[in-house]
Amino acid sequence: MNVTGYAGAELARLLADHPLVDLVSVTGRSAAGQKLGQVFPHLAPLDLAIEAELGQVDFIFSALPHHESAERLLPFIEKGVPAVDLSADFRLKDAALYDEWYAFRHPAPQLLADAVYGLPELNRAEIQSARLVANPGCYPTASILALAPALKAGIVTGGIIVDAKSGISGAGRALKLASHFCEADEDVCAYAIAAHRHQPEIFQALKAIDGAMPALTFTPHLTPMTRGILATCYARLNGELTAEEAVRLYAGFYAGEPFVRVVPEPPHTKHASGSNACLVNAAVDRRAGMLIVTAAIDNLVKGAAGQAIQNMNLMLGYPETTGLPRLARFP
Amino acid sequence: MNVTGYAGAELARLLADHPLVDLVSVTGRSAAGQKLGQVFPHLAPLDLAIEAELGQVDFIFSALPHHESAERLLPFIEKGVPAVDLSADFRLKDAALYDEWYAFRHPAPQLLADAVYGLPELNRAEIQSARLVANPGCYPTASILALAPALKAGIVTGGIIVDAKSGISGAGRALKLASHFCEADEDVCAYAIAAHRHQPEIFQALKAIDGAMPALTFTPHLTPMTRGILATCYARLNGELTAEEAVRLYAGFYAGEPFVRVVPEPPHTKHASGSNACLVNAAVDRRAGMLIVTAAIDNLVKGAAGQAIQNMNLMLGYPETTGLPRLARFP
Amino acid sequence: MNVTGYAGAELARLLADHPLVDLVSVTGRSAAGQKLGQVFPHLAPLDLAIEAELGQVDFIFSALPHHESAERLLPFIEKGVPAVDLSADFRLKDAALYDEWYAFRHPAPQLLADAVYGLPELNRAEIQSARLVANPGCYPTASILALAPALKAGIVTGGIIVDAKSGISGAGRALKLASHFCEADEDVCAYAIAAHRHQPEIFQALKAIDGAMPALTFTPHLTPMTRGILATCYARLNGELTAEEAVRLYAGFYAGEPFVRVVPEPPHTKHASGSNACLVNAAVDRRAGMLIVTAAIDNLVKGAAGQAIQNMNLMLGYPETTGLPRLARFP
């Protein structure tokens, strides 16, 4: 549902080449009746028409905006159709947070407990048996994967800072001055300081790992590129830790993961671009007693469509990596 | 001296239009004998030849690399020619730091005490009477201007984190893979984590304001634009502070400053581009008790050539803003 | 009038630093009542309010859209206020072309004969005595300056092709998908093939030089940068011409011009960026008997605001270069 945004288009592209899936029906709010290729010329070869209502499907992805997504998914959920929701509507466990951060009353708070947060590296087993998976946000994917090993190992203490840098596609295809080429090109800025909706999502996930974590400061930035997120994460070490120990801890934590690569240098977003990979580097600022973890993803793949397919693969019992690009497109 | 880098070229451009200055002699190491326009076509109208050795001058700017800069400046300093050094060679007060961070033995440690750190907003009076001014680094300019008001006011405590984002021109004109278009375009990465040479420079300046400041974590990043630095600075508040109080504190601190503008939203680097301005925004993360200050400059102007001219103006008793662009070029 | 577009903002920026001009009144259609700095943060230091109607002025610039510009200028023209119109409304001599290419009936066809086409390098004398100057379009400025010497010298024959590449700021600040960062970034495309409104404008100017010129093919392209136009112009030589002769012809034609530089290599748009310069290179394809001229300008300066000020300087008897940047900002 809603193929007319960038995440929806990326989902359509990846699903079209997924060997175990038939993409049978796509919807789009304003573009119903048009061919997909009229809205996204690069998808013209798929020869699909955009429908107002979803046809008969065995599995649903929703890339609708928040609030609308939950409302439109509900009938299908009640019929038992398995679904991955790319919106934020089933990510938070506490319904009151939707009032506070998203300014709407959640239409189905009873589902929040059962919905599984779809970060396979942390919740693989739950995803495998879930009917409703809440696909993580782009910033949370990078941030949580960056911090989980340290929090699980109990090596950090105090509040955490995530300073994140995103490409412009995270702001979507809707026209706005901040995404106007001449304004965004050759520019970097912070936005939504202490007020971004991904803050409670990251905080909830980290808190679930380390209940003692007191606070999270999350600052997103726009950078002049189309794709990519780099999360630079700062956490105070509660003891001595060498750089080598940090690397060993991280490498061990993610051993065997098909899509997380612990890398020896701070990762470049471009080295993840187009792939479902998350590249993670752990470093230590010895003078300040600080752990600094940087994580890079493609916000439209591992941060949205790719991870949604990874979740679908798990839910349907397919091999987890099916249909997902493991290698970045570079340069 | 050394007009063949980006900072040197910017200096030549700005000096050429400075109404009280004659640009009489420019040098360049490898390009001696060429016309300036052969090395930088945009400067062809200046019709200057690049010399191997400096001619007879009344004032010197050095844009040489560190170590070489000090050695080449020494004879002129001894002759009493006033100078602004854009390299790092006279920025640090403790000569041992040059061994540690720059890997060379300082050739004139006795001058370090007298050299004035050329940040006019903090050291205007000393600059006015100085013979040798150390022009601040690009990252330090943004970082120190962002943090000075809070540290002076004593409203923050504990270690400080500066997460800085730079355009590629900060890496200079020397060819390297990290500055190769296809590698840097559409990419964001951190580099030199806990190891960048601007760390001790920022630390020294902040420590001079607040001797109790325990530690500074400085993480630079490359972003795909030519010019601009955004410094995002995190400091823990030692008490309650509203956003309004933060703004008022900053506005008061910089009242009357010709080149620092306290702005109501997180600044865009593009709104400072081409000008000598530093745009500063102070925000508060109430949940985390954190002050978040963002500062934007053009790294080649306020972060290098423009500030060097601002320092020269002060040293020679000219009006401080002479020859300096106050308005950014946008878009 | 209409400071809310990119050309208007650039005009305000340059006029603010023009030593012989007071910028007393700026208007903007939708933004009336706001401070200029709310619409364009980089202009906040000017501390001007945007008005609905123009105040008392001695000279007018209009950066309004076509049709509206003529209608709003008419009362002032009738009162004898000298004006430079940055819109297309007084560029074409044949009123019927406005019906054909711009789809409106010209409100004052009687003024078209007297309005002077403001390309100083070709029409300096007429501009000096004009009351109403039509500022050339961005593409026409580069294209006509590239071709005029060859046409005047009578060395080319047959139809002419102009293949032009523009940055995105030429498309203005109005939101549209073609200017959305994620669509324009990393993309090149042609548009308006054989249908762009600058075709009749270029054709008229070239035809005025060489009445025998049979046809002009003009193809504009969008390239992923903010500023700059490169016009690559192809004209068949009617005899033998060496590359050296071409260069000599062009250098002679533009000798003494303050803003046109004949350069020995194909020019880079970046070497003109931010300045009022037009860089021109003439080359010969000996095998094909073709003259290939490339010309680079900054579309917002020499292609709009800068040239408008150059025209004003001439109209008011000021030195022609006053207030205009001669050096590009690079990099």
Add this chain to the structure above:
Amino acid sequence: MNVTGYAGAELARLLADHPLVDLVSVTGRSAAGQKLGQVFPHLAPLDLAIEAELGQVDFIFSALPHHESAERLLPFIEKGVPAVDLSADFRLKDAALYDEWYAFRHPAPQLLADAVYGLPELNRAEIQSARLVANPGCYPTASILALAPALKAGIVTGGIIVDAKSGISGAGRALKLASHFCEADEDVCAYAIAAHRHQPEIFQALKAIDGAMPALTFTPHLTPMTRGILATCYARLNGELTAEEAVRLYAGFYAGEPFVRVVPEPPHTKHASGSNACLVNAAVDRRAGMLIVTAAIDNLVKGAAGQAIQNMNLMLGYPETTGLPRLARFP
């Protein structure tokens, strides 16, 4: 052979996911002994070592520079190993052109007649039975596919002009000032006017279709993006032709082609990016009697590595589209 350039790396990436191919040996001149992931971090998951000499292989791709490629391929060709050469060494039929354009004496002129020019849309049958295929250059691929239908149909006359715009990756990974980020960013320029080595290659191919074609003017440009080529081609119509007829002619010519799409609007390079597609639009400038064809490709895929695999598929009897991305990655 030579995986250390961008085309070689793209080839490795695509071959790694080709279901009918085992990538068994990669070589690189300067990087021998290193892991592939050290040279190209995005290829680290392939876990391949770069060798100095090629191992035992059944099929060779050479991405070596010209001259060296022929010399290193010769022993394998003599042993009968089928090969696709991505260099220019077997593209030209007339050995003298190598002296003239490439400044070397061809080491095996006797092979030039048998080598097949690997543009499947024109030479599919010959490729299927070839042992040595010369993979077309990036500019020629776009230019020839743009012009072939018109020349075959005999609707154009006189000299032809190709004005081509390329991303920077076409200039390779070798460090040079023209590819330095700060010089190439926000810049467009022409280069090698009337002197680019792809001119004789395009001319040879067009001449093979229409022996009467008198001349070709080819002007390449650099544009600030990593990937993509847009070729804008101008040819004089020898009679009346409507836009509809042009489109019909082109659609008919490429009917059934898996990788050429005739599109209704001028194509965007971004709509081909990452795919093996060539998007072609035919338009008519009625006033000038000119056919204007624009063609967009990804220079590293259809312009290099993708087409090389397409050729291999044909040579080995595999389905032609195997392992090749049909959908662009957008945005």
